[in-house]
Amino acid sequence: MTTFDYAPALESRTIVTIDPQYGHFINGSFTKGSNHFASINPSDETVLSHVALGSAQDIDTAVDAARVAYESVWSKLSGKERGKYLYRIARILQERAREFAVLESLDNGKPIRESRDVDVPLAAAHFFYHAGWADKLDYAGMGNSPRPHGVAGQIIPWNFPILMLSWKIAPALAAGNTVVLKPAETTSLTALLFAQVCQQAELPAGVVNIVTGDGSTGAALVDHPGIDKIAFTGSTEVGKAIARAIAPTKKKATLELGGKAANIVFEDAPIDETVEGIVNGIFFNQGHVCCAGSRLLLQEDVADEVLSKLKVRVAKIRVGNPLDKNTDLGAINSSEQLLKIRELSKSGDDEGAERWSPPCTVPEKGFWFPPTIFTGITQAHRIAREEIFGPVLSVLTFRTPQEAIEKANNTPYGLSAGIWSEKGSRILWAAQQLKAGVIWANTFNKFDPASPFGGYKESGWGREGGRHGLTAYLKDAESNNE
């Protein structure tokens, strides 16, 4: 038998220049910053750079800069002029796409194939999309001349750093707000590169401010009285804390939180494409996806066939160096996250579920977890209820469509769901019953800037993307009269 091994095809990292140390980006220029901490490459634990731990003082300076920029420049520009800046940023993101992709894979651990083909092109697409809205806000369905909130405080997660930044900054700027954004502790580098893009685009100083740091920095941002609107993507736990913190204030908020999505496979599903969709649903981005299809619900009469094909397919997943163009599954983002995945997987073992992983070797250094499937799961297992945020799939079965819906909805989350069936009427029926913000039919993890994204229940408040997402950055007619 001929073997066809793919020789290493490494994307060159010479295209990125990483400074040994970074400060914050405030009022159009970089500060020195203080209390720097290491930002490491999760695939080999080497130190990439040192980023500053933002203090309440740094946040204060940044919010002041954003306020001044809002009052003196940004709110005075016409929508058409704001749109020009957004188009310019979008084009620069495209021009520097390779640089962003390599840096994202280095800093986050995700495969270059994904950062190159998904994260960065989508980030640019969000700026293009919202650039088009900037001079058309009168048509956003919020009355004539809807007004921005003012200064938006934005906190983003580590799973899609540059993409989440664009989800936050593009609509905020299009609507006329200025922003203070805090990237995640472990993945600040592409946000800092984006700060350079703002300089390159000659965006007026203070319109975008980026303060790096940890949870304390984020808390300072949420608590700052100069913030008019909070946009947060992250865990449900932190989301709840933010909701409590802003309850007594006039701050508006959108919260994009956790999920435990059901991916439902009916007996008449297109099996081969379903298997691909299951793989894409849970192993895309190492499963570090809030809308990941982490609960697979299989109709019992096709369960064995789907599972056996799924295992054959999962055995072909290529785990390894994120910069190798043929890598499918990269590194877990941090040792902390790896511990969490291990702990929850162990609970699966302890509660009697059956664990399966294909034979695969993972690099010695860095944070790695093999693609894993748990069968023999019921609704009562912890791994069927809690968000793992890793490449771990929990498989459950059902007998009737009604039972599938009941199981799918039996979760405090409600971010996304998948339906696999060749029968259109069944897809429409199931989509009506599912309590989830995003429902994919015969596909999974597809994103588009024109499509609103957000959750039911404990998966969050509000929507991002599309016209719905834009309105979160505008005051409705009623607030306009305040």
Next chain:
Amino acid sequence: MKYYGLVDGTEASLKNFLKSLPGVDQVGAEARAAMLGTRSIKTSSKKKAIDLAISMVDLTTLEGADTAGKVTALASKAVRPDPTDPTVPSVGAICVYNDMVSIARKHLDLVGGSHVPVAAVCTAFPSGRATMPVKIQDTIDAMDAGAGEIDMVIDRGAFLSGHLMDVFEEIVKIREVCGEKVHLKVILETGELVTYDNVRKASFLAMLAGADFIKTSTGKVAPAATPPVVLVMLEAVRDFYELTNKRIGVKPAGGIRNTKDAIKQLVLVNETAGPEWLTPSLFRIGASALLNDLLMQRMKIRDGYYASPTYVTID
């Protein structure tokens, strides 16, 4: 067992079997093929893939203007694709029209190519529009002239009008004519079947009826061997092996013109049917212009620079 014990030769059982196959989601199949198209095959892997691809080429000429001179030139090239480098393997077969088979066979034997089979396109290629006695005689003629492989076309009109049994019986008949020694490739002409569901059904129909290979296209209809079509056919042979323990080959033909396309096909094979199919006895690429691009790329790897196209023979 007849028809692998999966159907009993009645129309009802054939229709039931084909109906039981899962559907193909067009968007998903195309996305999977496109993703596999991003695999980056470099250095040592590329070198190996090029030689493998050369050994899988069914070097083809199927023109009204074909002459003995053209076919003998093709035969020489098939045996020694690069006369300056004996380490280049021979191609998988040469593929010609019926009346050129004996010329091709004789010339191959003459130039030391007795190991290279001649494949003949039969059964009223490319349209398949002839009566059954004509199709049978077409096949017998080719075999008598020395064809080791028969590339037959299915009756697409019958398939599209739901007369699946007619298609099935034609293949069964030609299989009988071929016997066990002559290799039977069944051309589905996927460009005329249009949907991936049809491609999957026709693939299973041909395999049940006794095909050794399922082949995408005649090369006369576009689109031909697109990556998603080949993906669906590779899934079919993989699943058929699960059911019967028999490996059926796949031959994409038409539209594969350069090394990059050929390597994409090999990646599809590797990650869909599996590495067991990476052999000329189970995977062939029907092509003409492709061979020279493979040779050019091979020289580039060997010498470190791109040579002038004048360094490869035109036929």
